[in-house]
Amino acid sequence: MSARPIVVKTDGLLEVEPGDVDVFAGQEVDFRERTCLTEDELVDACADASGLLVLREPITARVLDALPACRVVSRFGIGLDTIDVDAATRRGVQVTNVPAANITEVAAHAVAMIMALTRRLPGYHDEVLAGGWNFRSPHGEIRRPGEQTVGLLGFGRIGRRVTAALTAVGFHVQVHDPGKPDDEVVAAGARPAGADEVVETSDVLSLHLPLTPRTRGILDAAALARTRPGVVVVNVSRGGLVDEEALADAVRRGHVAGAGLDTFAQEPLPADSPLRGLPNVLLSPHAAHYSADSYQETRRTAFADVARVLRGEPPRHPVNRV
Secondary structure (H helix, E strand, O other), X not given: OOOOOEEEEOOOOOOOOHHHHHHHOOOOOEEEEOOOOOHHHHHHHHOOOOEXXXXXXXXXXHHHHOOOOOOEEEEOOOOOXXXXXXXXXXXXXEEXXXXXXXXXXXXXXXXXXXXXXXXXXXXXXXXHHOOOOOOXXXXXXXXXXXXXXXXXXXXXXXXXXXXXXXXXXXXXXXXXXXXXXXXXXXXXXXXXXXXXXXXXXXXXXXXXXXXXXXXXXXXXXXXXXHOOOOEEEEEOOOHHHEOHHHHHHHXXXXXXXXXXXXXXXXXXOOOOOOOOOXXXXXXXXXXXXXXXXXXXXXXXXXXXXXXXXXXXXXXXXXXXXX
16 A cells, blocks of 8 residues: 555546646655546545545445545536535545636537527528528527527526626526525626526526436426427536436427537437437537636646645635535
8 A cells, every 4th residue: 555645536538637747746646547437446446545536426425434544535527416525524525626617618508509509500500411591490480589588597607607698699588596686687687587487488498507406307397398389498507407308208299499408317328318319409428618728727626626635735626614
């Protein structure tokens, strides 16, 4: 066993650059890379780890119990649904995240999907490739932005940027977020509304929520049935917010005119997913967060907080108090 602190990056997706690891210079840290996507793999590979750098791995109470030396778990991103933060706190393990590295990217992705779907770009693209040339979209009528209302469920920093972009083009924006005062929503250029009103009266419904027991499946068959016919649905937050079977059925029936999805209940998206092959549906591989700039900032921020904790310093982005 190494006498030096051991830090393990446990996902196999993010590629480490030399500048990321340089943050440990002078600390004599033993840095390792493993791919550990299950509890058993984490326990086997990280039993002696002082710190973990994680993305989608299940950091459960069982895993934390098996890692007695662990002092810090740092997530590459903001979401914490795969980390048992309460269990970490009870064990004195510091949890950190990266709350702001990809705000502009995710907002831009949501706006791009909204604009593409309300302008019926997928249908136009397919028609031109097939030899057609008709400005009247075969996949639903197009209306000017000023005649459409975009409803946001959730109004954090991403939602505010989405609002700014959409109102600049002319869309009306209405928002439901019980955690935000009405005057904050109004100051951003949007209209506060109840959850039912947003779901039932929006021409575009865009989700900007964390995945919690309360929000899981918030857009299910019953909610979709209450939406306006011809609604467009966009989700760049968490796949578990949407009942994918119900959404696919609503698209096939024509009740939902289009959907833009970047996150899914199971990733990668299964080959037999009902979402595949549907008209006017845009699918991206959990990529809304990505740009070369955000990718680097996310890695550097997560690495830096692990280094700080192992030096006995407070992290810059703590999630819990230990």
